[in-house]
Structures are given as structure tokens and as C-alpha cells.
Amino acid sequence: MAKKVTITKEFLMNEYSKFILENAKKPHTIFHFCQHLKIEEKDFYQFFPSFEKIEEQVFDNFFENTIELLHKSDEYSNYDAKTKLLSFYFTYFELMTANRSLVLYLLETDKMKLQNLKKLASFRIHFKQFIDSLNIKTFEIPQETIQKIQEKSVSEASWIQFLMTLKFWIDDTSPSFEKTDVFIEKSIHASFDLLDLSPIKNIIDFGKFLWNEKVKM
Known part of the structure; x- marks a missing residue:
């Protein structure tokens, strides 16, 4: 039986x-x-309305497993935002690599057309929430509306960066996909360098000083 x-x-x-x-x-x-x-x-x-929802869940599961693995590390909670993001990328793509044949099939059936990107829709929401949770510091402008726009821009830019990394990983032919690791490290460092706008802040502060002095004179 x-x-x-x-x-x-x-x-x-x-x-x-x-x-x-x-x-x-x-x-x-x-x-x-x-x-x-x-x-x-x-x-x-009882569990899925369609095959498409199963495919979305695949990428959600990678995300959930990544977060679970990260929080198992005692050091993770003490990392700064950049190190947390780097850890996320390395762990997520390690899980993707372990399932590369499946991922490539799901994402390359129609050569990364819009239909395939829809499979990342649910993961995109979770990823952007994760980015928001990092509280990545941006150039401070004392205006609530502008600050909200900045926060939204960081998560949107981070999503575009993830898609660029994903495309690089798909095309990567290096042993153990070591070039993807280099891409991740360099792109994350570069993106955080772009957010460090303290020199511009100093210029604006200097401009305000000159303006105030001119008014007084």
C-alpha cells in the first residue's frame, strides 16, 4: 500500500x-x-492559486532563509548598514548559486522579459523593507517631504542595484562565480560612497554663511 x-x-x-x-x-x-x-x-x-505563485515563493524563500542565516550570527546585529547589506548579498547569492539551474530556468524562459520580473514582485517588497530597516544614512535636508523622497529613492535605487547584480550573476562564467562577489563588493562600496555627501553639505553650509554675511552687510 x-x-x-x-x-x-x-x-x-x-x-x-x-x-x-x-x-x-x-x-x-x-x-x-x-x-x-x-x-x-x-x-x-489550498496552498497556491497558480504555478506563478509557486515561482514567486521560490525567491521569497531565498529571502527568508537569508535573513534567518544572518540572524544566526552573533556579530550581525553589531554590523553597520553597509556590512549588513554586503552580508545579505553574499548569503542570498550563495543560496541562488546552490539552486542556479532552477533560478536560470525561471528567469531566462523569456530572456528576462517583464513576465519573468513579475516572479520577483513579492521578493521586491521584502527586499525594499529590508533596505528600509537598515536606516541607511543620506544627506540630511531639514524638510520632511524631501526626507521621505530620499528614503524612497534609496530603496528604489537599491532594487535597481539588485537587478544589475542579478543580471551580472546570470551572465557570470567565472569559476565559483567569483566575479559576482567582486561586483557585489565594489558596487555596494560605490553606492555608499555616493551617499556620503558631506563635501556637498560643507559647500552648502559655506554658501549659507556667505549669504547671511552678505545680508548683514
């Missing part, structure tokens, strides 16, 4: 990923996929 399968979200995700890797294609329909698993179609819908 066949052992009854315990259907969970993780089970469906693992079996879907396994199907893709073994067949180099997606199941034709949810019905056929459920037949393959010897489960009822209604059991599938």
Missing part, C-alpha cells in the same frame, strides 16, 4: 522545482501536475 503523501506548501514547491529540473519544462496544467503527484487538484489550491 502506497504511503499517503502529506501535502504542504514546501512539498508542492519542492516537487514543482524537481519536475522542472528533471523535465526542463513546466507541467502543462495544474491538473496534470496533481496527477503526477497522485493528489487531488483541490489540495493544490
Whole structure:
């Protein structure tokens, strides 16, 4: 007698990923996929409404596992924002590399067209929330509206930076994808250097001083 399968979200995700890797294609329909698993179609819908939602969950799981691994480190909470972001990138892409065949299939089916980027929609929300949690310091302007725009700009710019890193990783042919590691390190350092606008702040302060002195005179 066949052992009854315990259907969970993780089970469906693992079996879907396994199907893709073994067949180099997606199941034709949810019905056929459920037949393959010897489960009822209604059991599938208890966890996912479509294959697309499973694919979104893949990238969400990478994010959740990354955060869990980071917080297992006693040192992580003491890191500054830049080091936390570097740690996130290295850990996330390490998990991606361990599942590279699956990731490439999911993201390269239509050569990174908009439809494939939709698979990152849920992860994008979590990633931007993570960026916000880092409280990355920007050039301080004493105006609430401008500060809100700055905060939004940091998360949006960080998302674009992630997509650039992802594309670099997809195209990387170096051993152990070591060039991606270099790309991550240099791009994160460069982005934080751009946020360090203290020289501009000094110029503006000097301009204010000259303006006030001119008014007094």
C-alpha cells in the first residue's frame, strides 16, 4: 500500500522545482501536475492559486532563509548598514548559486522579459523593507517631504542595484562565480560612497554663511 503523501506548501514547491529540473519544462496544467503527484487538484489550491505563485515563493524563500542565516550570527546585529547589506548579498547569492539551474530556468524562459520580473514582485517588497530597516544614512535636508523622497529613492535605487547584480550573476562564467562577489563588493562600496555627501553639505553650509554675511552687510 502506497504511503499517503502529506501535502504542504514546501512539498508542492519542492516537487514543482524537481519536475522542472528533471523535465526542463513546466507541467502543462495544474491538473496534470496533481496527477503526477497522485493528489487531488483541490489540495493544490489550498496552498497556491497558480504555478506563478509557486515561482514567486521560490525567491521569497531565498529571502527568508537569508535573513534567518544572518540572524544566526552573533556579530550581525553589531554590523553597520553597509556590512549588513554586503552580508545579505553574499548569503542570498550563495543560496541562488546552490539552486542556479532552477533560478536560470525561471528567469531566462523569456530572456528576462517583464513576465519573468513579475516572479520577483513579492521578493521586491521584502527586499525594499529590508533596505528600509537598515536606516541607511543620506544627506540630511531639514524638510520632511524631501526626507521621505530620499528614503524612497534609496530603496528604489537599491532594487535597481539588485537587478544589475542579478543580471551580472546570470551572465557570470567565472569559476565559483567569483566575479559576482567582486561586483557585489565594489558596487555596494560605490553606492555608499555616493551617499556620503558631506563635501556637498560643507559647500552648502559655506554658501549659507556667505549669504547671511552678505545680508548683514
